Amino acid sequence: MIPLDLPRVSVVGFGVEASHAGDVIQLKLTGRAHVTTGAPLHRVLVRLHTEAMRLGVRQVTVDFRGVELMNSACFKSFLTWLDTAQQASPATRYRVHFISDAHKQWQRRTLAALGYFAADLAVEVEEV
Amino acid sequence: MVRALDDSGRARTLSLLRVARLETNWVALGQGGDVEQVVAAMNRDLQALAAQSPAQGVGDICDAIARILAHVSAHGGELPQELDLLMTMAIQFAGRLVRDGPAASRGVEGFLREVDEALRDAGGPVERSVRESRSRERVARQSSRWCHDLGAAATTTFLGHLFAEDTLRSRLYQSWQLLADEASRARSQPASRRIAVVRFRTAILPVDIAVPADWSVAPPPEPLSGSRAIDLLGACVGIPAIDVDMRQRATRVQLCRGGTEITVHAASEPIPAVGDRLCPTSDLHPAEVILVAGSEVVLVRPDRAVAQLGRSPE
Numbered sequence: 001m002i003p004l005d006l007p008r009v010s011v012v013g014f015g016v017e018a019s020h021a022g023d024v025i026q027l028k029l030t031g032r033a034h035v036t037t038g039a040p041l042h043r044v045l046v047r048l049h050t051e052a053m054r055l056g057v058r059q060v061t062v063d064f065r066g067v068e069l070m071n072s073a074c075f076k077s078f079l080t081w082l083d084t085a086q087q088a089s090p091a092t093r094y095r096v097h098f099i100s101d102a103h104k105q106w107q108r109r110t111l112a113a114l115g116y117f118a119a120d121l122a123v124e125v126e127e128v
Numbered sequence: 129m130v131r132a133l134d135d136s137g138r139a140r141t142l143s144l145l146r147v148a149r150l151e152t153n154w155v156a157l158g159q160g161g162d163v164e165q166v167v168a169a170m171n172r173d174l175q176a177l178a179a180q181s182p183a184q185g186v187g188d189i190c191d192a193i194a195r196i197l198a199h200v201s202a203h204g205g206e207l208p209q210e211l212d213l214l215m216t217m218a219i220q221f222a223g224r225l226v227r228d229g230p231a232a233s234r235g236v237e238g239f240l241r242e243v244d245e246a247l248r249d250a251g252g253p254v255e256r257s258v259r260e261s262r263s264r265e266r267v268a269r270q271s272s273r274w275c276h277d278l279g280a281a282a283t284t285t286f287l288g289h290l291f292a293e294d295t296l297r298s299r300l301y302q303s304w305q306l307l308a309d310e311a312s313r314a315r316s317q318p319a320s321r322r323i324a325v326v327r328f329r330t331a332i333l334p335v336d337i338a339v340p341a342d343w344s345v346a347p348p349p350e351p352l353s354g355s356r357a358i359d360l361l362g363a364c365v366g367i368p369a370i371d372v373d374m375r376q377r378a379t380r381v382q383l384c385r386g387g388t389e390i391t392v393h394a395a396s397e398p399i400p401a402v403g404d405r406l407c408p409t410s411d412l413h414p415a416e417v418i419l420v421a422g423s424e425v426v427l428v429r430p431d432r433a434v435a436q437l438g439r440s441p442e
Contacts, residue, residue, distance in 0.1 A: 069209065072158060072216040079220045105249070106210035110217070113242040117217055119235030 002055055006047050009040040015066075016044055023058040025051065030066030033074040041074050045081040052085070052094050060085075060094055064111065065101040065128060075110070082118040095122040102127040140226055143181040146173040147223040150193070154215060163205040167197050181226055185233040189222045192243045199250060210246050218243065 004020035014031035027048070033041060052060055062078075085093065098114065100107035108127060115123035150173050157166045171194060178190035196215045200207050207215075221239060224232045 070213065072154070072212050075213045075216050076220065079217060083220075083224065106208070106213065109210045109242055109246055110213040113214055113217055113239050116235035116238035116242065117221060119238075 004051055004055070006051060007040065007043045009037070009044060011037050011040055014041075016041070018044075018048075020051075020055060020057070023056070024061060025055070025057050025059075026061040026063065028063040028066065032068050033070040035071065035073065038071070038073040038077070042077040042080075045077045046084075049081055049084050049088075053088065053092060056092075057094050059097055061097040061099065063099040064107050065099055065104075067107070078114065079117065082114060082121065082123075086118050086120045093121060095124070098123070098125045100125060100127050139180055139182070143177055143183070143186070143226040144223060146177045147219060147226060149173050150177075150222070151219050154219060157200070157205065158212070163201060167201045170197055177222065177226075183225045183233075184230045185225050185236040186222055188236055188240055189218050189225065192240055193218045193222070195247055196243065199247060208246070208250050211250060214243050214246055 002020075004018055004025060006016075006018045009016040014033055014037045015029070017028040017030075019026050019028075025048070027044075048060065082096065085096065088094075096118065098111040100111050102108065108125070111125045115125060150170055153161070153166050153170045153173075157163065174190045174194050174197075178187040181187075193215060196207075196211055196218070199211065217239070221232075221236070225236075
């Protein structure tokens with residue numbers, strides 16, 4: 001299997017675990033995404049699209065359940081990522097699967113809104 | 129080689145600059161900027177963006193941003209996390225709409241619903257004031273008023289034709305047809321909502337009335353009663369329901385819609401007819417009579433309808 005090559009995030013209080021299995025890349029986010037997290041998270045998400053295209057995956061799953069807080073700068077990196085993914089040719093586009101914590105309303109609503117923001121992508125939100 | 133921007137390119141560049149400024153101000157607010165000043169600056173950019181950007185959906189997104197800002201302002205800068213993120217998304221959405229045009233407008237409605245729900249949960253303003261009112265509602269209101277005025281003018285012309293001499297009568301009838309057709313086109317609604325011409329039998333005259341085509345109105349087997357005639361009048365000028373108590377023969381009803389006022393009342397005396405033309409008594413202007421039904425006469429005084437006909441939609 002071709003290894004997934006994403007930058008490491010070394011920020012206290014925030015973590016990104018990435019894995020690649022079959023035709024799915026999964027990111028698991030934990031902690032609080034705030035000012036100091038912005039740049040490293042942005043680098044991860046920029047690279048994520050490149051990797052998804054390189055590996056030819058059909059789905060990228062982002063597990064938000066462990067995220068306690070996310071500021072707007074970090075969130076904007078997700079918008080940029082989705083915007084980029086949307087611009088890929090339909091043949092190479094991948095699905096985006098968000099997993100949210102049903103007890104965290106901000107996740108449910110903002111992730112649902114992301115689906116509308118990226119209306120040309122197949123975005124699904126799973127509440128757990 | 130540097131090429132000069134054409135008007136649309138210039139407008140788009142200005143709009144993108146405004147979007148960028150919205151984003152900068154929003155970040156500044158998050159970093160402790162003066163709430164009043166920042167919100168005022170953002171509102172200025174929103175107004176300009178909504179007014180000047182022709183891109184579909186921009187006005188709607190601007191409205192969503194304005195409503196979130198109103199919430200921020202009302203709560204001294206405090207904002208639930210989801211609204212903060214939705215605001216970030218809304219600003220990016222606006223930029224994409226300006227940049228990519230109609231192709232980027234998919235998803236706007238769903239996104240706005242999420243904003244509505246988030247504001248509702250946060251106890252903020254959920255009325256889509258700007259969204260409905262800025263460009264779209266203004267156009268709809270003007271269109272509606274124009275349709276109404278045309279309908280009222282058509283009615284007046286029809287009334288005139290009822291009492292006119294033979295030569296003029298035919299011309300007024302043709303004018304009425306033109307006005308009714310124009311009102312139908314001006315509705316800018318699906319064909320099913322257009323005006324249809326329905327012929328009704330009254331006590332004295334067959335009467336053609338313009339009614340919305342989606343109304344299910346069957347010509348009555350018997351001559352129209354006064355209240356029924358009033359209902360038809362409502363249909364004719366686009367008023368869906370008229371509350372009138374015809375048991376009191378002197379009832380006067382003021383109908384107001386879209387700036388047009390019409391007075392309707394039941395006459396106390398029947399109006400005599402000669403042949404197929406009515407001969408109103410001296411105290412009644414001929415154009416006030418619309419329908420005759422049995423011994424009841426329904427009167428309409430189109431106070432301002434004709435005067436308004438000369439005003440084109442803005």
